[in-house]
Structure formats: structure tokens, C-alpha cells
Amino acid sequence: MDTKSKNSRYSLLAVLALVLTTCLSFLTVVDIYENRANLQEDYYFDSYSFYNELNTEVDLIESVHVGFADYEDKRSLEKIDKQSLDQINENRDQSLTEKKREIAEQYAPLIQEAQRAGKAEEVARLTTEQESQLAEENKRIQTDWQKSLDEMVAMKDQEYEERKNSLNFRNSSFKYYVQDGKRNKIYTNLEQEPTTAELKNVAIFSFQFPQNSHAKSNLFSGMNRSFQLNQWKGVIYVPINPDGYSQIHADATYYNSVRERLMLESALLAATLLISAFLVWYTVKHQAVQLPVVQKNLAILRRIPLDIRILLLFPAIMVYLITAFNMSFFAFPIGFEQIFTLIVMLPLTAFFLLYAVEGWNMYNDSEVFRQQWQKSLLSRQRSLLKESYSNRSVFFKVALIFILTVGLGMSVALGFIALVRGSGEFIILTFLYCMFYALCVLPYIFRRIGLINRVLLGASQMAAGDLHTTIVEKPRGKLGDLAHSLNNIKQGLQRSVESQMKSERLKSELITNVSHDLKTPLTSIINYVDLLKREDLTQEDIKSYVDVLERKTNRLKVLIDDLFEAAKTASGSVELNIEQVNVSALLNQAIAEFSDKIEESPLTFRVNIEQQKIYAPLDGKKTWRVFENLIGNALKYSMPHTRVHIDLYEQLDEVILTIKNVSAYEIDFAADELFERFKRGDQSRNTEGSGLGLAIAKSIVELQGGKLQIDIDGDYFKVIVTFRR
Incomplete structure (x- = not known):
């Protein structure tokens, strides 16, 4: 027991360690991937950061050296570029002209009025005052011009000092020696131009320009082109040992530290992968999946439908990736960021491992997948989706109305925004869309709602038993088809009710007819048996009674045999022996069987057989019974001293037999009723027929794929039998 408990603890620790090592492996992969460029030695000097510096x-x-060349020796006006100087001079002259115009407009009317009045002293005073005010404005404008000029010079001085100080401050980071071909000048912070051999000893990076071949990096190709255009020649390099503080050297040191860190992370990645592989082997060997904590979490996971579980996987992956890529897990010092990363990623790693375990279970056992898929929302809703899409026109119409209605809401919202902002075009578009919806979509919806109400009302009336209700089938469409179908169902119900009533009537007649046809010979048998019990009978009486008993028992036997055969043929349980049968020979045989009765009857038979060999795939015995029943019916029910016509001929893929005669009894019912059991043309039932002959014949013909039908024209009776060839 202790050993089992200890193994469980070890397995649980192995599972927890697997979660941790998997998480660390992924974080290491992400960090190495994000900083993969830093694995290159001296990568800093190929980076954008160094290029910007x-x-x-x-x-x-x-x-x-160029823009501010000899700046300290220049006078104030020389420090300002010509364009800026022209601009402030233009502003000064414009202001002065404007003031002169304003003062002239102010004093001109007053001077003219004094001149017209002949006041020379007033004219002199106003003229002096005008000149004095103009001098003051000129002085003020000149002062403002000088002030603007001084401010511009001060700004230029400040810019020069800032740039010169910045360049001097960077002397510890960069050394340069530049020969300007345009101006025949040299710009440098070195005592002399270094040679290529000297650069190898003093520089950790050097850029000699211009370069006729491709620059060291694509980043420097644009700079090389600029040097060529300016006709600069020389070198810029980063010294190995800076004179003082150098941001370039600090950044290079940082980039190198990142590279060293990535090398350590690569070793960590290899270790975590090996440990993870060992832990996977250990957990599989000791069946750690069967641990209660794992099984409990798997049970919780399985409660979530499979399709929802798959959908949840995507946001979980996004959170996992965002956390891994946006958090600097391997940055120092260790603090809240690392703790937060583990808090987020460890549960997600365990979550993904559970997914992997469950996926492996479903891969190995398809029944597990099938059971979970059956519980999914998509599987549950599949029948609903299939039903909703079974009629595409209805589906697309509903979808279109939904889209148009959503469009109406968006259009109204857009209209309000356009109204607030005063955008006339969008207001017009909103108005036009609303008019379209009101004039086209709403009437369509109301017409369909009206038809649905009519269909519901009609269906409820039909359900209540009112089969005389008719639903108006307009407008056309699926709802119109539904109304048409309900009307057809109503008509079918009416026919079914009529058929049921007819069936009940026929059932009653069947019971009556069967009772009558069985009771008649049975009564005779009982009576003659009673007569035979007398002791004073002669031999002739006994023989006569026995003959009657024989006829009645044979009659009873025929009725019972016909009844059983009719039941068998109607149920389809008759076994057929299909073969190629000569129908002509079979008909001749049937007629020959009735030759004695035909000669004794007052009927004249006319037989017309087109060919003596007419073959069809039939059961010979059953087909002979059909011919027997039909010829027997003709003998029983034909009017005396009339002709019976029998014709047999071929037509395309059919063999057709017709028997025509004049009925001895008035036929005041439908021809189809003659196929009903115990139905006779002799309504008084005085003939010897069982009333089952035509029903049996029809069933046998149809079982063989043929067709038997009756045409009646007054008392003219015609039977048509069609066999397939």
C-alpha cells in the first residue's frame, strides 16, 4: 500500500514537472526566436540602432562643418540665411507701407477740410502731426525688425552650439576623417587619416566611403550613395577604447550580453526538452493519466462539448502566444513580470497537455471520439440545421429578410449620425433605403404573415373535423405550396373517410354474403342428413339424398378453397414458378376443359387467337386458373343466346387477352366493385359462383406484373388481361 502511494506521489510530481518543463521550453523557444538576430556575433553593428547612431x-x-562652416567668424546678418532675411525684410516693409496707408487715410480728410476752410495754421499742424506719427511708427517697426533679427540670430547661435556640443560629445564614440571634394576641406577629430592596417588595431567597426561595391549592409547603402553625391571621401570608425563615456560601446556591450544569454537559453532548451521527453516516458510507463487529479480534470474537460472545446482552444492559444511574446521572462532583475507570466502560462500549459491526452485517447479509440462528437452542440444541432436548409428557397428568403432588416437598423443609425454631422448624401441614402424597405420588404412580410394566419386557421378547422374548409392558396411560393398541400390532405381525408365508409359497407356485405353462401349448402347438408336418418327410406331415396349431399359438400369445398386462395393472393404469399409459357396453348387448354359446358350452354363462343405460339414469363398453373375463372364467369353470367368473344394477341411488349359478353343481369354498380370479394353480377346470389373469381384472377395477374381491368357499356361486359412479355 505504501509503495502504491509513493508511486502515485512520484507520478503526480512527474506530471507537475512535465507542465513546468514544457512551459519553460516554450518560453525559451519564443525568446530565442524573438532575439535570433542577436546570435550573430557583433550583431549590434548591423542593427537599425547602430545605423541610426x-x-x-x-x-x-x-x-x-558644412552647414555652419566659419560660423563663429560671421557677422550677425551673415549668420542668417538669405531666404529668412528676405522674409523678415519683406515683413518689415509691408508693415511700414500698411501703417503709412492707415495714417494717410486718417489725416487726409482733416487736411482737405482745413484747406477748404482756408485755415493754413490747422493744415500745418495736421501735417506736422501726421509726419510725427509716421516717424514713430517707422521707429517702432524698425525696433521690432531688429528684435526679430536678434532672436533669429540667437536661435541660430543656440542651434550651432547644440550641434557642435553634440558632435564633440560623441567624439569618444566615433572617430572620423572626411575629405570634402566639393569644398576642398577636411573634417576630422583625428590628428591624421588612419590607414587600413591601423584601423584593424584601433576600430571595432569602420565604414570607409565611398564604396564602389555593395556596402557592408543594406542599411548603409543609402548612406554610401549620399557620400558619393556630396563627393565625400574618408572613414568613420568606432574605437576599441573610447576616450570617455560612449553610448555606442554601452549598446554594443548590451547586445553581446543578449547573445551570451541566448547561448545559455539554448543550453536550457536542450536540457528542458530532454527532461520533458524523460517525463513523458515516465508518465506513460506509470500510467500517470489514471491519477485522480488527472482523471478529474479530464472529466471536467469532457463536460464541455467537443466543438466548443475546439473553439476555446483558439483564444487559449492566442492568450498563450501573446503572453509569451510580450513578456520578457528572461530579463533581469526577476520580478512581477516573471511571476505573472508563470501564473498565466502554467495553467494554460496544463490545459494544452490535457487536450493532448484527450486527443490521443480519441485517436486510439474511435468510440470515445464518436461519443464525444454525439454530445457536441454541432451534432445536436445538425438535424436542425439540415431541416432549416432542406428547403433552400425558404432559407435564403429568410436570410435575405434578416439581412435587409439588419441593414435597416444600420441605415437608421447612419442617418442619425449623418443628421448630426450635416452630411446630406448619407441622409438621402438612408431615406431611399427606408422607402425601399417600407414599399417592398414590409408588404412582402405582411402578405406572408397573412397567408401563415390563413394556413393556421384552415389547419385548425381541418383538425376540428371541418373537411369543407378550403385555404386560399395565393400568393405563390412555398407558403402557397403548403396551403395547396393542406387542401390536398383535406381532399385525401375526404376520400379516406368515404373509402372507410365504403369499406365498412362492404365489410357488412361481405359478412352477409359469406354467411349466405356458406349457410345455403350447409343447411342443405344438415337437412339431407336428417332425412337419411329415417328408417323407411328406399334405396333410390338414399341414393338421391347422397347425390345431393355430394353436390352440396363439393359446393361448400369450392367456396372454402376459393376463400383461402383469395386470402393468399391478396396477401401476396403465393409462390410463383415463372417460366416461358405458351399463352395460346394455355388458353386453348382452358377452353377445352369447358367444351362440354360450352356445348350444353345456349351461348356461342368466338375464339380468335392471333398466333399459335405467343410466349410470356408466367406461372402456368396460376395463369390457367385465371383463364378458368374468366371463362367460367362468362358461362355463368352471359345472357342466353348471345355470343362470347375471346381474343388473344400480341402488342409491342405485351400479351393481351380480351373476353367480351353481354351480361344476363343488370349491372347498376361500378366496375371496380366486381373485384371485391363475394361480389357477383347476380345480386340475388342464385348462381353457383363464389364471388371470388375476379378478385382471385386480378390478384394472380398483378402478382405476375400484369394488369386486369373491366369495361362496362350498359350490359356489354369486357374483361382485358395484359401480361408483360
């Missing part, structure tokens, strides 16, 4: 150095060299 070098580009700034070049800009400062150009600005200080």
Missing part, C-alpha cells in the same frame, strides 16, 4: 553622426558632421 551612425546616421546622426554623419548629419552632425555635415551640419557643423
